[in-house]
Amino acid sequence: MDIGLIGLPQVGKSLLFRLLAGEGRGGPGQTTVGMAPIPDPRLDRLAALYKPRKVTPAALRVTDVPGAVPGDDRARWNRFLEAVRGADVLVHVIRAFADETLPHVLGDVDPLRDARLIRDELILTDLAVVESARNRLEALPPRKRRPDDEALLERLPLLQAALEQERPLRELEWSDEDLRRVRGFGLLTLKPMVLAVNVDEAQLQAGTFPGESALREAAAGWGEPVITFCGPVEAEIAELEPAEREPFMAEYGIAEPGVARLARAAYEASGLISFFTAGEEEVRAWPIRRGTTAKEAAGKIHSDMERGFIRAEVVAYDDLIRLGSMAAVREAGLLRLEGRDYVVQDGDVILFRFNV
Ligand SMILES: Nc1nc2c(ncn2[C@@H]2O[C@H](COP(=O)(O)OP(=O)(O)O)[C@@H](O)[C@H]2O)c(=O)[nH]1
Ligand SMILES: [Mg+2]
Structure with a gap:
């Protein structure tokens, strides 16, 4: 872009x-x-x-x-x-x-x-x-x-x-x-x-x-x-x-x-939105166009992730910040498991599961 x-x-x-x-x-x-x-x-x-x-x-x-x-x-x-x-x-x-x-x-x-x-x-x-x-x-x-x-x-x-x-x-x-x-x-x-x-x-x-x-x-x-x-x-x-x-x-x-x-x-x-990946190693914002699917979003990170896509574990940014930790998000039932066709939303914090 x-x-x-x-x-x-x-x-x-x-x-x-x-x-x-x-x-x-x-x-x-x-x-x-x-x-x-x-x-x-x-x-x-x-x-x-x-x-x-x-x-x-x-x-x-x-x-x-x-x-x-x-x-x-x-x-x-x-x-x-x-x-x-x-x-x-x-x-x-x-x-x-x-x-x-x-x-x-x-x-x-x-x-x-x-x-x-x-x-x-x-x-x-x-x-x-x-x-x-x-x-x-x-x-x-x-x-x-x-x-x-x-x-x-x-x-x-x-x-x-x-x-x-x-x-x-x-x-x-x-x-x-x-x-x-x-x-x-x-x-x-x-x-x-x-x-x-x-x-x-x-x-x-x-x-x-x-x-x-x-x-x-x-x-x-x-x-x-x-x-x-x-x-x-x-x-x-x-x-x-x-x-x-x-x-x-x-x-x-x-x-x-x-x-x-x-x-x-x-x-x-320009119509871009961001999803985030977050861990101890790196917190990062990824630009995608509105309408991008979970599988395509995985491909922005690595082509292997797109090819071997299994699922996306998704939490909304607001929920994560409000609850303060991933553990609390899980407990509250707000961690969603999404498939390849899920349309990624602005502010989604995502962990991709994939096979290599
Ligand atoms: N006084 C003043 N001069 C500025 C400002 N912005 C740029 N300039 C000056 O304007 C000239 C042209 O700036 P430049 O960034 O090269 O403009 P460009 O031709 O549009 O790329 C330079 O001498 C700058 O120092 C400003 O906000 N105030
Ligand atoms: Mg110039």
Whole structure:
């Protein structure tokens, strides 16, 4: 699963990338990839219970692409978008911070304008992809069309109409089959989007930034979450010893780093949920898509576990924390034995039984 960072140049994308994923692989002027751990308070509670040697959070891959300005250099902008075609969720980084020494690439700071600009760009990019796919299929002689082509020829005009009305494709109804047929197109407006607003220290202190209500109102209509973070302050938090973090954040009136909230928002927007494995050796969160079965979930850990799957011993996170131990869970009759087709729920703590 991948997060793609997008946005105008000089808004703090690369700084956010480093906050999420550390240094990553790549370099200045190159596309950089890294892994972003997804903080989860439930994992900390489980770790307190099991005191394992190792705690492993779920992680998503993040891609940071060197910036380009839409309209300014079309080819460069298209290459920029090309790099995030494979992403499962897009995070649009938007500048709210004031800094006279660093002019905004469009002259002034205007978060809603930037949000709209990128949104419109993604719609136009998809429109070009849909039109060219439609033209290609319509040019095929009917005897050369495969069944999927016929289905696409019915579907593509619908997509085109939505995009022409400036609606992202994720607003349409999608069956699994419909999604499968367009998977190769890398449609950008099909991806969930999170708006990440980079505020400055004064705005963080004030708890708001200029243009916030206009941006939030538009984003609510689009169904896109808005998360604020202050790049330089987040960088300071990351440098601190864990015990020093809370008092430092309290000075800014925040309970949790913005980057942690952002990572979780991207995770949730991408439709992922977590199940846990817990023992003395390791407590770990595993990312799965909603609807994953017990047998498939076992395969995330090891292919042998999937092949030799016998059953899953499952307890809900809330039950385990409330009762305080696996023994108490068993006594209360809340440890469930589930078969291969059980649909894993968010927060399930699972022990897989398998044959090798
Ligand atoms: N004042 C201020 N400068 C920032 C902030 N975030 C990033 N910058 C600066 O903006 C410039 C561009 O940041 P970068 O992360 O490379 O942006 P990118 O082009 O979107 O990847 C750098 O000089 C950063 O130090 C911020 O929150 N406040
Ligand atoms: Mg950059």
